[in-house]
Structure formats: structure tokens, C-alpha cells
Amino acid sequence: MALIVQKYGGTSVANVDRIKNVAARVKSFWQQGNKMVVVVSARSGVTNELVARAKALHAMPNEREMDMLLSVGEQETIALLSIALHAIGVPACSRTGAQAGVYTDSLHTRARISRITGGDINERLEEGKVVIVAGFQGISPKDEVTTLGRGGSDLTAIAIAAAVSADLCQIYTDVEGVFTADPRVVLDARKLQEIDYDEMLELASSGSKVMQARSVEFAKKYAVPFEVRSSLNDKPGTLVKDIASKTMEDAVVSGVAVDRTQTRVTVSDIPDNARAIACIFNALGDAGLNVDMIIKNLGTQGRANLTFSVNTDQFAFAERVIGAVVKELGSGAVRAAGEVAKLSVVGVGMVSHPGVAGTLFNALASVGVNCDLITTSEIKIAVAIDPLKADEAARAVHEAFELNKLKPLG
């Protein structure tokens, strides 16, 4: 007897048969006496079709109209899932983002949640109803439909879970949980039973595609425990929560993640002072570009060179942004210095275990992988390596930290 928020993504509700499967799963939880709120995405493919029609009309469609357009995808799904539940005898009602009280700012196509009331969800739950909520969408101060951008439905689920004080939030997806490494690359990768918010955050920003960092941040901020699990079977997934009690001896490193989509950028011959460097990173930040693994080298004649990594598909944009800055600074040149893979080892115990870096570099050396850019945080060490050697490196590092042998955390 708990209050559970479940979230199903687009592939889980892609067609009538899959919607029936979701309805059956929701019913099984509801029959056990749980109060159920279900957040759904648009049927997979729908959003792409809508975007294609808009792009056929205009190369850069207006963002407010895109939100009006894209929000129909989830609205279709909530009605269909509600109807599917009625068909199997479960009382259910659907709620749009606006009806569920998902208030956002006015930044169309990438709105941020400012407040969430849950609308009348609690009253409907008291009546024994399952409440189906449209993910990905909210309403602006001007009563305009907004969408939350990438990972928006996960965020809706976690925010609703916070608003209704859910006991658990389950994120159903096409993977079985969070693994110690990508199971397609590292064959003995192991599913984690639990993981700390911070570890999950580092994994999310280190190339693990399970969830967007934004939703994990929200869950951490509002202390919403959530479980990442598969909609294809009934196996328990990975519980993401605040693992205050984690004993350092048990688990130093939780996982290895590889992000293959990074490009190394070199900005050479800029003035060697803090203001110049600040100008560059301020401009990148204002443009919404994340950079990572920054190194500064001294060049000749009091000049400096900066090297860092950006997402490969953002390089052209980053180049334009930096180009404008170096023009203003009076000197400097920007160029791509090749694609790199970013390999990260993540674990909350790391900071107190001085041997982690040594183990990492030994493992890389054992398979002849070199690295130049290195970045560390309290719970992560990341290195930039040759993308062609990334799989081999991941396997070696996974083995060196004995991730296949670790007992369940927590």
C-alpha cells in the first residue's frame, strides 16, 4: 500500500498493444492496493513526425508554436492509456501538464519547472482512481503550453512524485537498470541494485544514456528516490537514492562510463590572463555549451593555449562562439584537435581512496592506452582517450576495479 509514480517512455506506449501491456502492469500494482500516478511520453515516432511536418513548413519554426504542436503527442497517450485501463476495469482519468499543475517559465521548447502543485491528483487518488499525467509539458505564467525539452517526461515523473510525496517513483525504460559499464562492451558488467544520486549524476554526464542529468538533479534536490527498470520484464531495476550509509570499504567505484561523442578543442595564442580565459568560458556558458576536461598550457611570448572537450555535434557552434571572443581579445585561434572518447570511473567512496587514480592508469597502461586530458571530482576521474581503444580500455578498467565481483551496494 504505497503511493507510486510510474513513468513509461515512448517505446513502451508506441502502439495499441504496448499500451495494453502498460495498462496491465499498472493494474497489477493498483490491485495490490497501491495509489498509482502514471506519467507517459508521446508514442515513439509521433514527435518526429510532428517535427518533420513543422520543418517542411519552416526551417526554424517558432518555439511557442512548436510547444503547441509537440504537446499533442502526450495528450494522445494519456487519453489512450486511460481508455485502456477502463477496458480492464480500472478507474482512471487523464491530466494534461497544465491540469496536473506543472507550472514552468516561458522558455518554450526548454521550459524549466517553477512550481508543481499536482492539481487534483490527490483527490482523484482518494477516489481510488489511477491518474495518468502527460509528461514533457507544462504551462507558462501566460497560460501557454510549454515543453520541458530532452528528458522532460522523466522530469515530470520525478517532479510529480515530489509534489504528491510519492513513496517511490519508477522510471520504466528499455534498459534493466544502471550497470557498472555498458553491457554491450563489457560482457560481465553487473546491474547495480542501488546507486547514489551523485554517482548517477556523474554517470549521466559521462555518457551513460540511461537518464538526463537534469532529472537526477531534481530528484536529489527534492530527495525523491526513484527506480530505473525495464518495461519488458518484471525484474527489479536500480534504485537511485541518497546512500548516506554507504560504507566506503564496500564500494569505491560504482561504474565505468564511456562518452564517444567528444571533440577536443584547442584555443591557441590568447592573452595569458584570467580575464581572457573568463571571456571564453563566459561566452560558452552564455551559449549553453558545456565544456569539460580543461587544460591551460603556456605558449610563447606570454601567450596561453587552452584545450578542452565539447560534444562533437556542438563543435561548430562552439567554434563560432569562441571565434567572436578571440576577435574581441585581439589574438587567438580556435581549431578542432580530433575526436576523443571520455572514459569516467565514478564512485562516492573515491575521494578517500588515494589508490583509485593509480589503479585507473595501471589498467589503461596494461592495454597500451594513453591519455592527456584528465579531470577529477570528488566522485569521478575522467580521461580523454583514443575512441578506437575505448572498448578495450573500458573492459580493462572494469576488471581492474573488480566491478564484476562487487557485492550489491548499500
Place this chain on the structure above:
Amino acid sequence: MALIVQKYGGTSVANVDRIKNVAARVKSFWQQGNKMVVVVSARSGVTNELVARAKALHAMPNEREMDMLLSVGEQETIALLSIALHAIGVPACSRTGAQAGVYTDSLHTRARISRITGGDINERLEEGKVVIVAGFQGISPKDEVTTLGRGGSDLTAIAIAAAVSADLCQIYTDVEGVFTADPRVVLDARKLQEIDYDEMLELASSGSKVMQARSVEFAKKYAVPFEVRSSLNDKPGTLVKDIASKTMEDAVVSGVAVDRTQTRVTVSDIPDNARAIACIFNALGDAGLNVDMIIKNLGTQGRANLTFSVNTDQFAFAERVIGAVVKELGSGAVRAAGEVAKLSVVGVGMVSHPGVAGTLFNALASVGVNCDLITTSEIKIAVAIDPLKADEAARAVHEAFELNKLKPLG
């Protein structure tokens, strides 16, 4: 320089290319300095697809959820048309039914408009924007999405035109206007330049498929003149308005309509008193069933027989409703007495021209068509005839009233 409300149906916005055509037409009116409000339906086919998915999940889907589901069709179109207008340099913004202040009752899937404010349409028009409004949908007192049922987008257009005091409301459709008869049957049928609301109402309820009677009633009540015209060319259509000045000599009969979808119903052996007859028609009315062309005959032993026509696809329902009543009355039997076609001649001048009925029956006799059920109103005479002879009868009547030769009305 006028305020024009235009309405485009599903076939006019079926795909990206047709949406571009609509945008071009709207632009041409806007460029002439007109203030433009455009009401659109769902792309043709979309509603059927959504209904099919719902029916695949539940034989009788919940009506509130059907409204949640079906209203996405128009929401897609308003965004796409808005984007298409932006692409050709026309400032435009979309509004859902709720945003346009279309307030309805809570009768889901067949809501009735209770109040219409237009929302912020006037402010946006003042800014020079074209406002695109989702047809067919409104919002209930409980802030739930409702839909208006058949012909709902026409009704939205006329109601919005009333709310913003539009100079003209144009209903774009796949016919060129209102004709003196069905041009596919009567080859020299003529497009009417103007027609009175009442005539249009009689035509709408007499089998002419141009518009639902409901929208015409609304237009008449709020004195909204509207033009029915084709979205495939630039020809003027038919203006529907209050023709107070119509001279009786000019036009006795405006048109001939044939409704082939009627079934004759006989209720025999019921008590011959007003209460019994009232019971039957009250029950039919409560069930939302329209009956027409009623005849009462005396039977044997103080019993009466009723004959009337109903829409063929409503016969099974009518039979159940009447069956329940005759059981209560203690006697009576109901049966279908064959399909009939209803041929109507319509014209506001008719009541003061006693020769109309004679001309009609002469025409029918000239082609050997018999009729039994006859019904008259101030502006209509309708007869039930053999469906197989309906085309021939329509041609004979059209010729007898010289409808092909009439000068433009008004």
C-alpha cells in the same frame, strides 16, 4: 479593410502542401489590410485514426477521454498553419478552444457552447497578427477539454465571428456553395448567390450536406452572415444571411434537396389518444431522435396507427425506444415500412404562393412518382418518395420551378 473569420475543414489542411495553400490564401486577405481570424479542423484522417486506436482499446471509450484524445487533432493543425504563415512572412499565433474563450457545458463529445469571449483575439488582431483558432473544441466549467460534435468547426467559426463582431465569416469547403439542387443529379443546378438563414436551415435538415443545421441556427440567432465557398478556387460562394428585403415575386423556391437516408416507421395498434402519442414522441425526443413527416391513421376498434420517417441508421435505436413505450402502453407494434427518399422544395416566398404544392405534385406526376407522407412548413414542402425514382423526381421538380433560370436572389 474588414474583420474576416475564415474556416477551413480537414481536407483543406490534410497535409503540408495544402496547409501551405491555406496560408497563401490567408496571406492574400491579410495583405489587403483585413484583420484575419482562421478556424481550422483536424487534418482529414487524423480523427478517424485516433478513434480507431481508442476503439481498439475499448468498445465504448469514455467520452471525457475521447475529448482529451480528439482535441489533439485541431491543436496540431493550428500550430502547423501558424508556422506556415510565419514562413511566408505573416505574423500569426495559434489559440486552442480554451484560449479563445469557447466555454461549453460538460456534455463531452457533443458539448454546447454556453459563452464565447474570444480570449485575447482582439488584442492580437490589433497587433496585426493573424489568429489561428482550433475548431471543434471548447472548455467546460470544470476546465476540461470538450468537443462540439459534428459540424463543430463550422460552429466555432460562426461563434467566434459573433464574439469578435466580424464583418464576414467564410466557410471554406469542398463545394462551391449552395446549389438549387445536387449538381451531380440535376446537371443544370445553379449556385445561389445568396440564401436566407431559414432556407439554409431547411436545406441542411433536408439532406443537403453543405452544413449542419446547428451552425446555421447559431448564425441566424446571432445574425452572423456567412459565406459558403470552395477552398479549391477563388470563386465567390453563397452568402447566407437574413434576406428581409427579398421580394416575393422574384424567388418562390430556392432549391430542391433529396435525403436518401430515411426509413418509414409504422407504429400500429396504439390507443387513440393524445397521451399515448405524446408518450411515443416524448421518448423519441428524449433519446435525441428526430422524426419527420408524421401521419396518424385510425385503425380498428378505437386504435390508431402512426407512420413517420427517421434516419435509416437510427431506426434500430428508434425501434428499441418505441418498443419500450408500447410495452408500457399495453398495446402496439413497431416495424420498418421500407426506405424512402425525402424530396424537399425550399423557399421563403412559398407561404404566400398557393401554387407551389400544385406545381410540385404536377412535376412528380409527370414522371410517374407517387408519394404518401407529406409535410409542410412556411418555407418547405417535403414528400416521401421511392428512393429509386428520387433523381428523376429531383430533375422534374427543378425544371418545373425553373430553378435553372432564376436570376440571382436578393
